[in-house]
Amino acid sequence: MKKRLLTIGVCMIALGAASAPALANDGYDLWLTPAVAGTAAPDIRVIGQSETLTLAAGELRRDLAASPLPVVLARADDPALAALRLSTATLGEEGYIVRTATIDGRPSLLVTGKTDRAVLYGAFALIRAQKTGVDLAAINLTSAPKIGLRVLNHWDNLDGSVERGYAGQSLWDWWTLPDFKDPRYTDYARANAALGINGIVINNVNAKPESLTAPYIAKAAALADVFRPWGIKVYLSARFSAPIELGHLKTADPLDPEVQAWWKAKADEIYRAIPDFGGFLVKANSEGQPGPRDYHRSHADGANMLAAAVAPHGGIVMWRAFVYAETDPDDRAKQAYTEFHPLDGKFADNVLVQVKNGAIDFQPREPFHPLFGAMPKTPMMLELQITKEYLGFATHLAYLGPLFEEVLKADTRAKGTGSTVAKVVDGSLYGHKLSGIAGVANVGRDRDWSGSTFNQANWYAFGRLAWDPTLSSEAVAREWAQQTFGNDPRVIDTVVRMMMQSREAVVDYTGPLGLAHLMGTGHHYGPGPWISDLARPEWNPVYYHKADKAGVGFDRTKTGSNAVAQYEPPVAKLLADPRTTPESELLWFHHLPWDWKMKSGRTLWEEMVAHYDRGVATVAQMQAEWQGVKGSVDPERWQKTATYLEIQHREAKWWRDASLAYWMSVNGLPLPAGAAAPEHDLAWYKAQDFPMAPGHPH
Structure with missing residues (x-):
């Protein structure tokens, strides 16, 4: 009798499970939807051992549907791959190869690269390829990022609020860090790794000095521990006046030896806690923030002082060119160029000057910033806003891929036709080894991460275009839609059509x-x-x-502020005449x-x-x-x-x-x-x- 009751109970449980409604789709999975339940699990083989390789295999088991061939993950230098004589010269440290190959006499799908994180990126590329309709039996992908540093800037405050954030409170629970590492931190790192994003600035550019104190360094170290296996480094926004506020010095003058020593000691302290710490992002002498000009020093003086502190550890400094002053009566659009152009060639080798896409402030449309192409001796880092501060916040559908593409393809004419912003930013135009691009993140604690499903596409588009600025925003929209909504052609075509007209509608x-x-x-x-x-x-x-x-x-012609003169002569000539100025920018210049x-x-x-x-x-x-x-x-x-x-x-x-x-x-x-x-x-x-x-x- 007991056995019969037990059988009935088990059947009732099974029936209840079978009839229970499916969990609502709240957007948490982003574009990383798991493989459909019931499909055959792929055969995954990992050659070599590391936490990152284990993560790569886990992603394939979770998200890859049945594969026509077993999948092999291995570094390109592994002896098991020697017979393939793989060409890896163009891969760098992060590029990957995904192709069919015979390994140990067995036809396989090989995912490889020079490093573990390259293999991880390749695993995500394989998943993306399958979900966008690529025939895996004939796949042959080789890809390496064109831009070295691909960073999200979080404008997250230590009180949990997010400046210009429209997806809830900060993802970081500073109060429970470093003890409790929320599983969402791992999910967040995973989403970024899927896009090839390799750096996170975890605190607001309007920085508080407390972010550089020992307790907060420990919190940053806890996040770094979560991010590291996913190929992501942690960076901190640094408040320039911290030597006064934390070190009790009388000055923050970057040429003062005591100030220099304080920053060196602070950098050493951070690197003891975070050995792979990326470096500092700095907003200085802008909108009330302290900076080197408070001491009659240049931005180069300030950046180089910090650069010297992190250089022994391999760190960098991202110094923002977003500056304007109420004491300067000149056109605000001219001020960053006026301050930074004379400093070309005066920054240390490990400094990037971070420049917004336009000269004002993340407007729905701006002409490209005149600093791009104007500082050939200085690596220029493009800053884009993913969060939609001026584009309807989270509630307006505004796909920003076309905005990003517009600026990346803009021709500065600095070295003749074809001197695009993308070539300035990726370092190829002037031969810079250091290159970077930053996006102001739209991530918060909302279950769908970004405030709405379509806002996720802007995060995705940033990551994909950061990896390869030559991609078309429409192609990126389509692959995001396929991974997010499935492969119903009618749905995908509708979604892509909506996305591609949405930003222009906001303009x-x-x-x-x-x-x-x-x-x-x-x-x-x-x-x-x-x-x-x-x-x-x-x-x-x-x-x-x-x-x-x-x-x-x-009027930004010579009869007005003459901001057009900051562009290269061929561009300036077009913009000086309202009949040759693009009508989309007409009233910006006239x-x-x-x-x-x-x-x-x-x-x-x-x-x-x-x-x-x-x-x-x-x-x-x-x-x-x-x-x-x-x-x-x-x-x-x-x-x-x-x-x-x-x-x-x-x-x-x-x-x-x-x-x-x-x-x-x-x-x-x-x-x-x-x-x-x-x-x-x-x-x-x-x-x-x-x-x-x-x-x-x-």
Whole structure:
């Protein structure tokens, strides 16, 4: 009787398990979806022993579906591969080979490279290839990163908040580190390794001195221990005045011997805890941060002092060129060039100057920064923003791959046609061995990591383009979509179409034709082109659009600030003439009358209105397209995206209406025939207030 009851109980448990609903898809797996349950497990063989090789094998067992051949993981110098005579000269330390080969008389799929982390990258490439439809029986991949240092910058604060973060609190639980290493840290490292990201700056560039104290060094060391097997180094943002705040010195002057000794001792302390510590990221003399100019020293003086402290350990310094001062009456777009261009060739060999993609501040569209190509003797590190500070935060669908591609392919003309920003950044244009690219992370504690499914694509696009800047953003969007949503052609085509039009839609409804920095003050949420009363001129949107009865736009030609002169002569010549300036950047460089004739035949005013309307219409079109795949995407991710698209459509109309109400108050012009009037008057839009917007200190 007992045996029968036990049998019934087991059957009931099995029935309950069988009838239990599947776990909701909350986006936690990112693009790393496990192989479908029930598929044959691949035959994996590992030659050699290391934690990283074990991780690589584990990834294949988790995510690779049935393979036509057994998979062999091994370093290229292993004697078992000697007969293959592999060509590894172009691989470097991180490049991989994935190909069919006969090993020990057995046809196999070989994943190899010079180092364990190269094999790990190859394992992820094999998984990506299978999920994007590559025939594994005929696979033949050889790939090496074009950029050496591929880093995420976390703007995470020690109190758990994230500056310009829209995916919840910081991923790092500083309070329980170093004792408790949250399993999410491993999952995060795994996602980055899948993209080839090899460095993480774990704290905000607006750094606190406490991040360099012994307790926080221990916390950083705990994260470094988690990241190391995944090929990732830890970096710290350093506060320049730390010798005063922590060392009780009277100065932070970089030429002071006591200051130099303090930083050397601090670097030694960090390297004792983290032997493979990457180095420092520094924001200095920018937006109130301390720096070498406080002591009448140059940025090179400051960077070189820190570089000397980390050089004996193989460390580097990433010195940000994001500088502007309220005491400088010149065009804000010119100030970084003015300060850094004279310093070319004066930085130490282990210093990278980190430059934002544009000269203002991560706008939905900016011309490429004039510093690219202007400092041939200095390695230049491109800084991109993955988190969407000016592009609708987490709720607006804005795939940034086209933005990244736009700047990487921009031609500086520094050494003739083809001198792209990508060639400056990867070091090939001027022969620099040190090269780097940074992305301001959009990762937080939200279960889907980035605030929405489509925001994950921006993290993915950064990693893929950091590895290979020649990739097309559309190809990257397609491979992300296939790994994230499966291989239903209708779903994938819809997703890619939505992604590829999304960023331009945000440009249209927030700042068309080269307008920029029109957002609400502080939080940068929503329209505020009327703001004119802030303490610093360059914080006010009116500073950037200069709209009046006669026209709109910032004159950066020789009749204005002459910022065009900072570009190479062939580029400057094009930008100096409104007839040869790309219309997408027209008002960035020119103040033009409202009746200026555009290429479409419309006036400037009519063209602006058309762009605002197109932006709103594009979001409506994305809503309709997403509705068309309902039932073909899991209900959890479908519904969240649909809800966010509703928010985006509502806010796109808000942007359009508020902006047009303001422009009409300035130019006195009626709307073109057929254009809808703003829903409210200008006073209503000005009265909107958002004191608790996310991502901004409160």
